[in-house]
Each structure stands twice: as structure tokens, then as C-alpha cells.
Amino acid sequence: MSSVDTTAEVHDEHHDDxxxxxxxxxxxxxxxxxxxxxxxxxxxxxxxxxEVLFFSGLFCxxxxxxxxQPEVFVAASEHLDKVxxxxxxxxxxxxxxxxxxxxxAAQLGQNRFASRLILITMVCAAVFLGVKAVEYSHKWDLNxxxxxxxxxxEGYHPDAPSEGLAGALGVSQSLINLCVLxxxxxxxxxxxxxxxxxxxxxxxxxLYLAMAVMxxxxxxxxxxxxxxxxxxxxxxxxxxxxxxxxxxxxHAEEAAVTGPDTTSKYPPPIGMFFSxxxxxxxxxxxxxxxxxVALSWLYYRCTRNHFRPDYYGPVDxxxxxxxxxxxxxxxxxxxxxxxx
Amino acid sequence: MSTTPQAAKLFGNAIGEKGNYLNAxxxxxxxxxxxDHKRIGIMYLIGVTVALLLAGVFALVLRSELxxxxxxxxxxxxxxxxxTLHGAIMVFAFIIPSVPAALGxxxxxxxxxxxxxxxxxxxxxxxxxxxxxxxxxxxxMLTNGLDTGWTFYTPYSIKTTSxxxxxxxxxxxxxxxxxxxxxxFLVTINTMRPPTMTWFKMPLFLWSLYATSIIQILATPxxxxxxxxxxxxxxxxxxxxxxxxxxxxVLFQHFFWFxxxxxxxxxxxxxxxxxxxxxxxxxxxxxxxxAFIAFSSVAIALLGFLVWGHHLFASGQSxxxxxxxxxxxxxxxxxxxxxxxxxxxxxxxxxxxLVTPMCYxxxxxxxxxxxxxxGLFLGTLSVDIHLHDTYFVVAHFHFVMVGGTLTAxxxxxxxxxxxxxxxxxxxxxGRVSCFLVFAGFNLTFFPQFVMGARGMPRRYARYDPExxxxxxxxxxxAFVLGIGVxxxxxxxxxxxxxxxxxxxxxxxxxxxxxxxxxxxDYHNFTHKVVMNDPYDYSVMVYDEDLDTYIHREFTxxxxxxxxxxxPTTT
Ligand SMILES: [Cu+2]
Numbered sequence: 001m002s003s004v005d006t007t008a009e010v011h012d013e014h015h016d017d018x019x020x021x022x023x024x025x026x027x028x029x030x031x032x033x034x035x036x037x038x039x040x041x042x043x044x045x046x047x048x049x050x051e052v053l054f055f056s057g058l059f060c061x062x063x064x065x066x067x068x069q070p071e072v073f074v075a076a077s078e079h080l081d082k083v084x085x086x087x088x089x090x091x092x093x094x095x096x097x098x099x100x101x102x103x104x105a106a107q108l109g110q111n112r113f114a115s116r117l118i119l120i121t122m123v124c125a126a127v128f129l130g131v132k133a134v135e136y137s138h139k140w141d142l143n144x145x146x147x148x149x150x151x152x153x154e155g156y157h158p159d160a161p162s163e164g165l166a167g168a169l170g171v172s173q174s175l176i177n178l179c180v181l182x183x184x185x186x187x188x189x190x191x192x193x194x195x196x197x198x199x200x201x202x203x204x205x206x207l208y209l210a211m212a213v214m215x216x217x218x219x220x221x222x223x224x225x226x227x228x229x230x231x232x233x234x235x236x237x238x239x240x241x242x243x244x245x246x247x248x249x250x251h252a253e254e255a256a257v258t259g260p261d262t263t264s265k266y267p268p269p270i271g272m273f274f275s276x277x278x279x280x281x282x283x284x285x286x287x288x289x290x291x292x293v294a295l296s297w298l299y300y301r302c303t304r305n306h307f308r309p310d311y312y313g314p315v316d317x318x319x320x321x322x323x324x325x326x327x328x329x330x331x332x333x334x335x336x337x338x339x340x
Numbered sequence: 341m342s343t344t345p346q347a348a349k350l351f352g353n354a355i356g357e358k359g360n361y362l363n364a365x366x367x368x369x370x371x372x373x374x375x376d377h378k379r380i381g382i383m384y385l386i387g388v389t390v391a392l393l394l395a396g397v398f399a400l401v402l403r404s405e406l407x408x409x410x411x412x413x414x415x416x417x418x419x420x421x422x423x424t425l426h427g428a429i430m431v432f433a434f435i436i437p438s439v440p441a442a443l444g445x446x447x448x449x450x451x452x453x454x455x456x457x458x459x460x461x462x463x464x465x466x467x468x469x470x471x472x473x474x475x476x477x478x479x480x481m482l483t484n485g486l487d488t489g490w491t492f493y494t495p496y497s498i499k500t501t502s503x504x505x506x507x508x509x510x511x512x513x514x515x516x517x518x519x520x521x522x523x524x525f526l527v528t529i530n531t532m533r534p535p536t537m538t539w540f541k542m543p544l545f546l547w548s549l550y551a552t553s554i555i556q557i558l559a560t561p562x563x564x565x566x567x568x569x570x571x572x573x574x575x576x577x578x579x580x581x582x583x584x585x586x587x588x589x590v591l592f593q594h595f596f597w598f599x600x601x602x603x604x605x606x607x608x609x610x611x612x613x614x615x616x617x618x619x620x621x622x623x624x625x626x627x628x629x630x631a632f633i634a635f636s637s638v639a640i641a642l643l644g645f646l647v648w649g650h651h652l653f654a655s656g657q658s659x660x661x662x663x664x665x666x667x668x669x670x671x672x673x674x675x676x677x678x679x680x681x682x683x684x685x686x687x688x689x690x691x692x693x694l695v696t697p698m699c700y701x702x703x704x705x706x707x708x709x710x711x712x713x714x715g716l717f718l719g720t721l722s723v724d725i726h727l728h729d730t731y732f733v734v735a736h737f738h739f740v741m742v743g744g745t746l747t748a749x750x751x752x753x754x755x756x757x758x759x760x761x762x763x764x765x766x767x768x769x770g771r772v773s774c775f776l777v778f779a780g781f782n783l784t785f786f787p788q789f790v791m792g793a794r795g796m797p798r799r800y801a802r803y804d805p806e807x808x809x810x811x812x813x814x815x816x817x818a819f820v821l822g823i824g825v826x827x828x829x830x831x832x833x834x835x836x837x838x839x840x841x842x843x844x845x846x847x848x849x850x851x852x853x854x855x856x857x858x859x860x861d862y863h864n865f866t867h868k869v870v871m872n873d874p875y876d877y878s879v880m881v882y883d884e885d886l887d888t889y890i891h892r893e894f895t896x897x898x899x900x901x902x903x904x905x906x907p908t909t910t
Contacts, residue, residue: 029455039458039531057565147579275578
């Protein structure tokens, strides 16, 4: 019997130090780079399964509510701008392409090229959020909130802000508020990048400058989205009444009359669509932000030349995550924006 | 009988130059920042034990209050908070992480002959998530309390002034802790098995942990989104569960039980895995029906996803749907019974040693049997209408969760304690604790079946005089049970300091974790482990020199000595 020969590999201390055989990123408890890669790959796939299930609860709620009140969903989705949603869809699809390309580049050990592609992906993510900020702020200006605070009155147009920064730029105060944190981050990253450059820490400097470029993407999206928004508004104002169908008007009026009164016998059902809308897109945006952090980490590792044909797992795994974030948007876009 | 030097290394207490995992490094930091699965397991064990004792004290307060049926020292509102916190802490902070995260963490990689789990950092992260989540539950307790019951049913949970937001945040974080543990274990079992250990050569504890991981991964995210929606409901009044805005409160019940029924199997499946090990090792007989037990774990895990509607029989669910859920609920009894029959068949003609772990295992079979069978009463549509929300339900799930999981956890602790700390406990006192737990448990919960069947509703602070005798017996039983649990932990802790030292394999068990020293080396194994059938006890023979069981490979002195591993050169 040869049971002594059929033994499990047991590691010895010296594995921790032989960087040149197994690479410096092979954890001590794995036998081979392949085992580490396989574990990571299975781990990220399982994680994606949990993500899908996490969102599945929202999709179930969506189906249930839409099944009960289909006409509300048709009417409410009129408030969502198909063009802005479409632009964001294209931006995310493009970012998936650059991400997949980055995985390939990392696999070939082309760290420099991979870092460029990852930077493009980061910028796309930020552009997406910038456009989203325009969409959110526009709805808030119209008092379109979650069900309990939904207070939109048909035909209502907010007054143009006249004072402060918002008045000077001709954009809504809500958008300005949404841009405060990104602006702080942009300046902070720039300053950090310059400080590290002065200290001659090239990798850190490159990381912070890349993150500053990423935050620039946010403002690119916000400015572009707002320009489109203003054009669409004035077109609508000149083009006369091409507004919503009768059912939508009726519901909106009802909402306006009853308000968010919890004792009302006829609650404003149209607000429920926006509850689902804000939760779904908000949670998705949160995942986009998570992706931006992970991508920044990858960018840093690329500038340190960490990846090579036998070690590129992290790029692959973050890539899979990023594709899932895109995929969820691919479902959200038609379900929310393209009803009818 | 003579032994080779390797035997002394493998089964004696010779350890590598880093020392064993307990003394390899010292200081509080070396524990709090450790990536070693054994230390993380021990930290989890301490954590869940504290949670158990805390929630156990709540239970005793509740039972004391119920001694007379009139107000003793809790108002009705305080009573509501007390049973809510008892339930929430027991379920989320104790039972769910107890066996997998505490015992599983320690044992799983060693059963695979591996050095660690696949993602040690994630493992430590799980522990801290557990700590934060439990902390949030405690914050809820210390601020406004929580009075929704552990189920957080809407619309009450939207309206109550108690600290629902802290509690949901706590349960949400604990959910992620559980997901990460499941993910880690699933990947570890998939990718870190030694090449010769095929799926059907794994110990059954690993099968049950694998099935548990599947549930943790597939069910817990739904709890996550449910709690997030409830959180948003409280914070922003999004209205999805609130009928005032056209939302659907029953949707919450569906979401909640889609997780929480499978969660019952997160609690019981690892316990069943422990019992499979204990039965076989302490009957010194190969497990009967290995494949049946293995597949029944997976069957329970999968069927568990299809029965959540049996919690909604009284919530206006359609009759057809209730009928389907009822039928599938009955079918869960099949794999459960398969396990029980196989355990009993394992005992048949075994040479049973009635050591403490075996006593707990036998208690488990008895208590789990009652808990499982009364579940059939509740799965029956017409009967459930009568028994719904009565003490019958309370008794049923306590038989499964306390009689099942807690008993198995204690049995598992007594079984692996010599491995974890290298010391043997006082077996007589261990058996005394088992008797107290068993007697106290039955005294507590058996009367509750009778009360429930006679219409005593659950979660009531006051009751009619006709129920008083049952409540009083139950309260006395609860204190006996509490004393039993304390005695058990006292026996175990005493053993760490005063117990006699043991060798690597005091039980003569054949799974791989017993081929290390006790306590295990920092790297688990100092030598290559010898692969063998985990239930073939004939390969282990008692060695007088080492006073422990060793592998037969090492008993023949003529056998050529195996080469030493290369000395460390760093
Ligand atoms: Cu159930």
C-alpha cells in the first residue's frame, strides 16, 4: 500500500521567501500560483452570485409593484430622460470594453498599457456618476422624491436660482450640493499627487493624479449632462405642450392634492416608482463607487509593474466585478427608462 | 510495540520551531491581527460564547417573569424588548456563526490537511464584521431597545419608536460576516483539498459545512437587501413595505423568510455534521451510509429554499401556494430522517464509549428527533392554523436550535477540545453537564408543547392561571439548563489550565486533524499527513509510549524512515 506516497503537500517556511520561484504575491498557504488563481476566481464568482441575489430582492419588489400598478410605472417613467440614460449605458458598455482589454494587457504583462486602460475605465465610471448627479438633481428640483415625499405637480417648473454659485452658473442648487464632495476629492487628489511628486514617490503620485483625472470625469459628465438638460428644457418650453399622457396627469394631480399624507385613503402611487428607482439606481451607484476604488487600487499596482502572465488575478477579478456592475445597469436601464 | 521517530512527531506533541499556534507569538496584537484560522476560530468561540451567555441571561429573566403570570419585575414593554433581544442576539450573533465560524474555522482546514482557509484576511474580516454587527445590536439594546421580535415584521417595525435602525444595521453587518465565512469555506473545500481527497473521501463534517456555505451564500444576500429596504423605510419612508403608500407588508415576510427559513439550516446542518463525526468516532465504527448522509446535507440545503411560505399560512397567502409549501415542507423530513437512521445504524454493533461528546451526540438525536417531528405538525395546514404563534412553535424551534445546535456545539467542543488546547477535561463532570443540559432542556420545553397545544400564545407577558403550572415547570427547567451550560463551559475552561496533557489523537479518530500535535503546530502539520479513509479506525492503533493513537504506518520498526523535511534556512 502506498498511502505514504499519496500525501498532501505541506509547506515549509522557506516558501515565504523564495520570491523568484513562485512570485512575491503567492500567499504562503497556497501550493502553486494556479491554486491561488483558481481560489480567487471561484471566490469572485461566488461573490458575484451574492451580488446578483442582493439585487434580486429589488427586482422582485419591482415586478410585484409593477404588476399591481402597471399604468403608474408607464406614467412615472416619462419623468426619466431616455437620452441621459442611454448615454450612461453607452459609457458603461465602453468601460466594460476597456476593462476587458485591461485584463488582457495585464495577462500579457503590459502593465503600462493596462494602467492606461484602467484609467479610461475609471473616468467612464466617474462620467456615469456625473450624469447621474444631473438626473437626480433635476428630479429633486421638481419635488420628485421617494413615495412619502413625492410632491410633483404637473407642469411645475422650478424658478431658476438667482443667487450664489448656482445662480452664477445657471444650474440648480441640488446639483451644486452633489458636486461638493467630488470637488473636494478632485482638489485633494491633485494636491496629494503634487506632494508625492515633490517627494519623488512616483507610484503614489501617479495614483493620486489618476484619481484626480477620474474625478475630472465626474465633472465632465455633470457639465455635459447639464448642458443637454438645459437644451432639452428650453426645447420643451418652446415646443409647447407635448407632456405626459392623461393617466399620468391624473395620477400626478391626485398626488398633488393628497400629498404625502399617511392617513389618506388614496396614497400617491406614482411615488412608489421613484422609491424603487432611487433604491435601485442608488445601490447601483454605490457599486460603481466601490468599483472606482478597486480600479484605483489596480492602477496603483499596474504602475508598480505587479502583473505578469502567471500573476494577473486581481485585474481579472475586479474586471469580473465591473462587468457585473455594467450588467445590472443593462437590466435597470430598460426596466426603469424604457417602459413602453 | 515500537514507533518510528515520525510517529512521535506526527502524533506526539513534537512541534515545529515556531511553536504551537497558542504560543507561536504573544500579546493581544498577535491575536487581534492574526490570520491564523485556529486563532480566529478561538476568538469567534469566545465571542459567540459571550453572546450565548448574554442572551441566555435574557432568557432566564423572561422565564422568571413568567413564573406567576402577573407582573413581577418587567413591564409589558420591557418584556417585549427582552424577548426581542434574546431572539435577535441568539439567532444572529450566536447560533448562525457558532458551529461554522467557531468550530468550523478551527477544524475545516485541518480536516483538509491544509495550512489555512483560502482567504485568511477575509476570514479575519468576517470576525470583525461579526464584532461590529453584534456591537450594533448592543447599541440598539442600550439606546431605545428593540421590541419588534427578531423577525422585524412590517408595518410595526416601521412605526415603533425602538431602535430598529441600529438593530437592522447590526443584522445587516452580521449577514455579511456570515456570507464571507460561507464564501471562504466553499472556496477552501473546492480548491484546497489534497489531490487524493476526492469529494467522497471528505469527512462528513466538511460536507455539512459545504452545504451550509451554499445556503449562506444564496440566502443571506436576500436578508441583506430586505434589511436595507427596511432601513430605507425607516430613514426615508420609501413605502415599499408600507401600505400607507401602496406598499406591501407581506412582501417583507416573503423576503424575510426566504432567508430565515434556510437560515434554520445554516444553524442545524453544521450541527448534523458534528454528530456524524461524533457517532462514528466514539462508536469506533465506520459511519453507516456515508453517501446518504453526504447527499442528505445537500438535499436539505436545496429543499430549504423552497419552503419559506410555511411561515405565512396565517398571512393571507393563497391556499394553493400554502398547499405547495406544506407539501415541500414535509419532504424535508426525508433527508433529515435519512441522517437519523444512518446515525443509529452506525451505533449498531459499534463499541460505544459513553464519553462526554458521545453523551451530547445521543442527546442530540433524541432532541432533534422531537424537534423535527413536531415540525411536521406545524407544516400541516389545518393544524398550523391552530398552533400558529403559540408556545408549540416556541417549543418546536427550541428543540431544533437548542436541543439540536447547542447540544451539538457542546458535543463538538468536548470532542475537539483536547485538539484545540492539548488538555483533557474531567469526563465525569462533562457527563454531569450533559445530563443537566438534557434534563433541564426537556423540563423547559416539553411543557411548552402542552401549553401551546392548549392555546397559550407566544410573546405574551401575562397568562391565564390554567397555564401557570406549565410555566413554572418551564422556568425551573430553564435554570437547570442554564446551570448545565455554565457547568459545561466551566469544565472546559478548567481543563485548559489544570487538565492532563493529551497526545495528538486521544480518541483514535482517523480524520486528518488528529494527525497533528495537540495543540496543533502554528502551520497545522509539521509533517506530511498520511491520507486515509476518515472513518477507517483500523488504521489507528494505541501506542503506549506516546499514550495516544497513532497511524499503523508508523508501528512497524523495519519500515524505512521517511525523509525529514528540509531544514529551514532563512
Ligand atoms: Cu421555516
